Amino acid sequence: MIKPGKGTSSVLQRWLVGLLTGALLLVGLRGIAKDIHFDSSLLRQAFDAGAGWKESVPPEVVEARELLARHGDPSVPVALASGLWEDPLVRERLWDGLYPRRVHWGDKGLMLWRTPGPQQPNCTEISRSERIVLVDCH
Incomplete structure (x- = not known):
């Protein structure tokens, strides 16, 4: 015991x-x-909220986000030209990727175009990347 x-x-x-x-x-x-x-x-990347974002969206979205981050006020809505608006995947991803900026279809104001850009005299180019052109159309 x-x-x-x-x-x-x-x-x-x-x-x-x-x-x-x-x-x-x-x-x-x-x-x-x-x-x-x-x-x-x-x-460490596994815990990063933005990890893999660039690899998971179309390149147009990454370029548009970078252009708008460098130029323009986030409170101003941006219009998508017909080439971007007609592609449903790019349109949806731009809508999500540019949030909280409002995205709409239009032909005036701050606009995103696919390269080579608009051929209109009333549009002023602000900046461009390989696939996207940021313009201001009056």
């Missing part, structure tokens, strides 16, 4: 077992990380 107080582990023994278990766990995880070529920068 075991008497009370006998056979129980001391606090020091519990700490040693905990430290030994933790060390073994870390060594095991390190070995796994080496085997799978773990990259901590990829893990």
Whole structure:
């Protein structure tokens, strides 16, 4: 029969077992990380809200967002020219990607065109990228 107080582990023994278990766990995880070529920068990207956004939208959306970030007031709505408006995927992605800026179809004001841009005399080019032209039409 075991008497009370006998056979129980001391606090020091519990700490040693905990430290030994933790060390073994870390060594095991390190070995796994080496085997799978773990990259901590990829893990940080997993928690970034915008990670992969550029790769998941059409390039026109990325370029339009960059042009509008450099030029123009976010409270001013932007119109899409017919070439962008008629493509349902690009139109929807522009609508989402440019939020909170309001996007509409129109032929006046701040407008986004596909390159080469408008051939109208009443439009002034503000900026351009490879696929998108930002203009102000009166």
